[in-house]
Amino acid sequence: MNDFAFLHGSWNVANRRLTELLAGSDSWEAFPGHAVIRPLFDGSGSIEDTYRGRPVRVHFVWQPLTADSARWERDFSADGGRSWELNRVMELSRDRSQGAS
Structure with a gap:
């Protein structure tokens, strides 16, 4: 159950997201980020969601x-x-700066 082991570590992230979800929008917002990825729940997880009260x-x-x-x-x-x-995209590049984990 280590399918995401490749992702562990420190990453610089180029984010893009739609400015309005589930509305036929084609307007995207871009912003930088940083992520440190570690395994949780022994590599397992489940997500259910709602958006503005809609399943x-x-x-x-x-x-x-x-x-x-x-x-x-x-x-x-x-x-x-x-x-x-499609409403969110993240392009990740590994952070190799000194002291990054």
Whole structure:
């Protein structure tokens, strides 16, 4: 159950997210970030979500691109999975600065 072991460590993150969810928006906001990833719950987890009181299905896609880069995408479906809206993207690059873990 170590499918995400590639992700452990310190990362610089280029974030993009839709400015308005589940509204047919094509306006994106970009912002930098930093993440330190460690295993939780022995590598297992489960997420259910709502958005503004509406139940939504959430789909996550992790793509390990190289040992030092990865991409994460999040999609919402408000119609039981018939259609999906990509609403968040993170491009990760491993932080190799001195003292980063």
